Amino acid sequence: MTKSLRARLFVGLTAVILLAGCIGGAFTYLWAFDEAIEMQDSTLIQIGSLLQNGSVKSDQSLGGVDADAEVDVTELGMAPHGSAEERLLWSHQDGLHVVSRIGQSVRVLLRTRPDGSRFAVTQLTDVRDDIASSMAIRTLLPIAALIPCLLLVAALVVAGSLRPMVRLAGDLDLRHAVDMTPLPLADTPSELHPFIASINGLLERMKLMMDQQRRFVADAAHELRTPITALSLQAENLDPADLPEQARERLGALKQGIRRTKHLLEQLLALARHEAGPNGEATVVPLDRTVKDLVADLVPEAARKGIDLGFQLIEPIAIKGEPMMVATMVRNLLDNAVRFTPQGGRVDIGVYREGKEAVVQIEDTGPGIPSGDIDRIFEPFFRGSRPAEDGIGLGLSIVNRIVDRLEGIIVLENISDRRPKGLRATVRLPAMYRSDPREESPLSISQLSRST
Ligand SMILES: Nc1ncnc2c1ncn2[C@@H]1O[C@H](COP(=O)(O)OP(=O)(O)OP(=O)(O)O)[C@@H](O)[C@H]1O
Ligand SMILES: [Mg+2]
Structure with a gap:
């Protein structure tokens, strides 16, 4: 598993969005499919009613009904006769049925006119299913279009939520090595507060440690100044003395050493002073x-x-x-x-x-x-x-x-x-x-x- 919080959040949200999209899509598809089948049944019933009350003759074209729907009307007459298929249809009662015709499944509506003649309105089940599924798929389009939008929103929300953390890291990166001022809590999400408080605690401890160290250097340099000054005076007191050549040479080296040590102390003191802040x-x-x-x-x-x-x-x-x-x-x-x-x-x-x-x-x-x-x-x-x-x-x-x-x-x-x-x-x-x-x-x- 990736260690990036942003990647984990995004992968998690993407999985949830895709899962919700798939489950929602499946239910929507099935529901829309059933609705489309029912709608086609009601179309068959409407055609049946028109034929039954004589408003439309069976040899007329069924205007208004899509040709692709392949709806056929078969006149069955007053008594069973004709092909085996017609006889089979006659054997069913009035109403909606599914029958098998030459290996094909067919949806049939049987009706009897007032004069006793019967007819069948038929439609291939495959054709009905194709129509229903293409209608159901169309209902899925909004969901399919919504998923990329949701993913984009999720990415923006994740990036936006993590921005305070990124900003915090940037602020810390830009800090001067000796800047120990605490990080501000204002304008940061409450979830980050314990984290910021820990960093501030650490900064405070580091500041304390650095202050102690600085004070130690400054104190040590300061304490050493007095004996070095005394040493320097002693060396200078030797100047007028009548010294052999060799001793005078050594005295020169000694004075040089003392000067160097004094300079070192002055520099250390200056560094400690200026690191400590305004004096x-x-x-x-x-x-x-x-x-x-x-x-x-x-x-x-x-x-x-x-x-x-x-x-x-x-x-x-x-x-x-x-x-x-x-x-x-x-x-x-x-x-x-x-x-x-x-x-x-x-x-x-x-x-x-x-x-x-x-x-x-x-x-x-x-x-x-x-x-x-x-x-x-x-x-x-x-x-x-x-x-x-x-x-x-x-x-x-x-x-x-x-x-x-x-x-x-x-x-x-x-x-x-x-x-x-x-x-x-x-x-x-x-x-x-x-x-x-x-x-x-x-x-x-x-x-x-x-x-x-
Ligand atoms: N003007 C300069 N010309 C050439 N080199 C220089 C010059 N200034 C500084 N440097 C180089 O930079 C180094 C660091 O200088 P810095 O002033 O920090 O220390 P320093 O002069 O050696 O000791 P201090 O100033 O503590 O007595 C020197 O040792 C030297 O090598
Ligand atoms: Mg120098």
């Missing part, structure tokens, strides 16, 4: 100023690598969001661009409005992302086939989640139409009104435009 009030974020401040933070690092870091285009534009969230997103993208761009390279930044969107675009002259890595690039801890030494692989997954939360989109594309090649990261977010251009941030555009 603060969504406010108007002046995107141009936020990006400018973050670029300013990166100027020393860019200068150290001899990278030409600057704005190609910057327009005053604002978006709605949590300032910290927006900053984390832009910082991670800028950090990647500067980190992956080789010595003497270039990073161009654009912040501008395009229609209803605020766009942040960062182009670098790094190696770009190998096409085999692009599909997985937003996965947490995925560092691709050309990872940076000190990368963790969380940056882009954090960026992706924040862009999602801000209802925007992010596109990473390798630049192939110019030399040197590189990566172009474009984030599009719903724009608000323009932020006030008179309110300048502490660093002017000219200061930031090129920092080599």
